[in-house]
Amino acid sequence: MYSYRKIRPLYLLVIALYGLLAAPVLASFHYSQHHGLVWLLLALAGLVCFMACGGWIVAGITRLWQRRLAACTLAGCAALLLLLRLISFYFQGESFNTRFLYHLNTDSLAASAAYLPLMAASVLFLTGCLWLTWQTVAHLPPRPADTSWRKFSPLALTFVLMLVLEPDLARLSAAQWQLLSQQEPAPALDNIDWKQLGLNRAALTPPPGPVTPGKNLVLIYLESLERLYTDEQAFPGLTPNLNQLMKTGLLFDNMLQTEGTDWTVAGMTASLCGTPLLYGLGPGGSNDVLQGGFLNQATCLPDILKRAGYYQVYMGGAATEFGGKGTLLSKHGFDQVKGKNQLIPLLADPSYLNGWGLYDDSLFDLAAQEFERLATLQKPFNLTLLTLDTHHPSGHPSASCPRYPAIDNSILHAVHCTDHLVARFLERISQHPAWKNTVVVLLSDHLAMRNVAQPLYPDDYDRQLLFLALNTPLKSSVADSGTHMDVAPTVLDLLEVQHSAAFLAGNSLLETAQPQVDVYAQSRLDAIQYLNLNLLTGAAGGICDHAQLFSAQNHKLLISKREVPLSMSGMPLPFESMGTTHGLIALLNDRGTVTSTFAVNLRNLAHALYQYRDHPFIVIAPAVSLPFRSVDMAANDDEIVAVLGKLGGEQLILGKAPNLESLHLSNSGCQQVLTHVMSSQTDSDNTAYLANLCQPDTPASNTVDPATGALHLTRLAHEDGLFQVTLANTGPNRYEVVALEGLADDIRPDEPDSCHAYYGHGEVIIPAIEEAGRLSARVLQQIPGETLQFSLLTELFLTQP
Incomplete structure (x- = not known):
């Protein structure tokens, strides 16, 4: 038996170890924004259960060195977990959540050496825990060896109590169990109610047609600087310059933060790409999004500007590796991405x-120089900035800034500083001639997280993002509620960029009729997460990197091992329709990677391929339905063929079969065929394809009214429907739909009439229309923000009068 004198050091060491481990629990409670005393008591009780459980296990080990190793391993894991939770509370006022786990990677950790004292304290804490554990084990009496199950019941009970009592461990365990035991299938493309959820299916395919540039863009993300700070009642005189700008610019007055937008990279992703950064927390999860180049199959604002010829530069004071900012921006059209490491050599x-x-004063000085440089390029530009001084929890006000006189608070000093620096930057660039053609957008990257100013926030304040556009003809404010996802389409409208892109979860706030959608609905968030991971993020590698290019099995189509959703207008298509009434188009990039796949009605196949005239493709359809004149089919008309090609360039058959189920394509010789097609010369504007879209011996049934200039389209196809349409001539090369009537489906799939007009993805393609005795082909482009108005994009005369 151990005497009290012998076990007294053990009691003291256990108390010391428990006190040290309890310190981060108490600190977490101090920094917590939501948890009460019950959380603290449960967390401390859970820690007691952990130490009891660990002591029971270690006491059963005979050799001292093995006991010490096991004890230090258990204590180290517990200490690390408690420390990570404390860091989560310290920075965001909450325990483990999506945004914390997102940043838990080597790139972010290596780039986040912002608080060296905190890192040093963490090392000392871990060292102290291990040293106390090492000493404690030497005084721990061994437990008698007994294999009876009754001897293990205290261990099991203690372990269960630990899982139940420790609040965050219980929450994570319950979430993981729910994930593993979930029986409901994940949302699928075929059963998404697009209209009810306020989602745009057109965002799943690359936008067709050209993009016309507009004004220059200066986009300034203001770190954690939300509307609250501009409230004169809450913080008088804190942001005098922003308040004045809000009176003279276009203010979006009801901007909400939703899930998947509440940290910097998430807010940037959502505002640039029109979809929140939602992903699964299971296997893959955020890693899939990161490795996929941040929604690499989504079309984002900088992608559209890139197509319009913009030169795009990002500048931010922090390292671009933190949170993957550099990956996001470089994968989506930015020409230069400059962060801490790139900008330090430019500092005096x-x-x-x-x-x-x-500091932000350095950033804005360098940004003003960059603005002047970009203005000399004789091309439109996008200069995007991210401030840093207002970063939680304490802020880092620049040395050149005045202090906020009303309250001595470091965050408020930083906000006051950023207000001063933004005004000084705008004053400088407004003196440049390029200012006349530049739109400036000020945007909160997210709402403020835990910081030293939060005790000063008014109770129950309706917190909103700041979204302000300057130097536009539009003034006053927009009262419609919006989110980060609405920023990109709104900015494009403000820039007057002509495009046909769609954004999954965002709409232009300049449109008069906004959809009424519950942006917090779980069904909407689930659908977005599914689409982000399965449709807007694609695995790296080209079609030739997989042994199987294409297969049809078990009523599923797979291209490069990826299932192709079969749907149209959000409704599922029967598998049997593929190859009979519908075909499949897979768009590729220049590296041979599939960027998107979609089904198309066979009667519209030729038109749809013209809409994606800038993309290499694989088309799978009956041989009789293919529009190519140059392909040596070597196939019966009713056979299913797969063709790799480019419009105006080469088209080569990859394979053929009597039916879709028999069509299996391997990658044998794939790279050689792909290289040949990609290097083939193309007709840059595909005028020859457009001219031959309608057979010469087929009479044109579309006409132009000689008196009014109205277009009468007797058969216009849209997806699976046929319509009779009249477009009134409302101005030079402008048209508006004034009459529309549904028609019976009188075009047989096996006898496609390619002379009919077609509408899809913002373009109306009219292969043949008669005016004053001569035929022409026309392409109309939808005017952004106007659902039934179009402008003339292309006119090609087929015959002379």
Whole structure:
């Protein structure tokens, strides 16, 4: 038996170890924004159960060195978990959540050396826990060896109590169990109610047609700077310059933050790409999004500007590796991405830095120089900035800034500083001639997280994002509620960029009729997460990297091992329709990677391929339905063929079969065929294809009214429907739909009439229309923000009068 004198050191060491491990629990409670005393008591009780459970296990090990190793392993894991939770509470006022787990990767950790004292304290804490554990084990009496199950019942009970009592461990365990035991299938493309959820299916395919540039863009993400700080009742005189700008610019007055937009990279992704950064927390999860280049199959605002010829530069004071900002921006059209490491050599004093990187006064000085440089390029540009001084929890006000006189608070000083620096930057660039053609957008990257100013926030305040557009003809404010996802389409309208792109979860707030959608609905968030991972993010690698290019099995189509959703207008298509009434188009990029796949009615196959005239493709359809004149089919008309090609260039048969189920394509010789097609010369504007879209011996049934200039289209196809349409001539090369009537389906799939007009993805293609005795082909482009108005994009005369 151990005497009290012998076990007294053990009691003291256990108490010391428990006290040290309890310290981060108490600190977490101190920084918590939502948890009460019950959370604290449960967390401390859970820690007691853990130590009891660990002591029971260690006491059963005979050799001292093995006991010490096991004890240090258990204590180290517990200490690390408690420390990580404390860091989560310290930065965001909450325990483990999506945004914390998102940043838990080597790139972010390596780039986040912002708080060296915190990192040093963490090392000391871990060292202390291990040393106390090492000493404690030496005084721990061994437990008698007994294999009876009754001897293990205290261990099992203690373990269960630990899982039940420890609040965050219980929450994570319950979430993981729900994930593993979930029986409901994940949302599928075929059963998404697009209209009810306020989602745009057109965002799943690359936008067709050209993009016309508009004004220059200066987009400034304001770190954690929300509308609250501009409230004169809450913080008088804190942001005098922003308040004045809000009176003279276009203010979006009801901007909400939703799930998947509540940290910097998520807010940037959502505002640029029109979809929140939602992903699964199971296997893959955020790693799939990161490895996929942040929604690499989505069309984002900088992608559209890139197509319009914009030169795009990002500048931010922090390292671009943190949170994957550099990956997001470089994968979506930015020409230069400059962060801490790229900007430090440009500083007059490279030592003038805070823990995260450059101060905002340095950033804005360099940005003003960059604006002047970009203005000399004789092309439109996008300069995107991300401030840093207002970063939680304490802020880092620049040395050149005045302090906020009303309250001595470091975050408020930083907000006051950013207000001053933004005004100084705008004053400088407004003196440049390029200012006349530049739109400036100020946007909160997200709402403020836990910071030292939050005790000063008014109770129950309706917190909103700041979204302000300057130097536009539009003034006043927009009262319609919006989210990060609405920023990209709204900015494109403000820039007057002509495009046909769609955004999954966002709409232009300049449109008069906004959809009424519950942006917090779980069904909507689930659908977006599914679409982000399965349709807007694609695995790296080209079609030739997989052994099987295409297969049809078990009523599923697979291209490069990826299932192709069979649907149209959000409604499922029967598998049997593929190859009979519908065909399949897979769009490729220049590296041979499939960027999107979609079904198309066979009567519209030729038109749809013209809409994606800038993309290499694989088309799978009956041989009789293919529009190519140059392909040596070597196939019966009723056989299913797969063709790889480019419009105006080469088209080569990959394979053929009597039916779709028999069509299996391997990658044998794939790279050689792909290289040949990609290197083939193309007709840059595909005028020859458009001219031959309608057979010469087929009479044109579309006409132009000689008196009014109205277009009468006797058969216009849209997806699976046929319509008779009249477009009134409302101005030079402008048209508006004034009459529309549904028609019976009188075009047989096996006898396609390619002379009919077609509408899809913002374009009306009219292969043949008669005016004053001569035929022409026309392409109309939908005017952004107007659902029934179009402008003339292309006119090609087929005959002379």
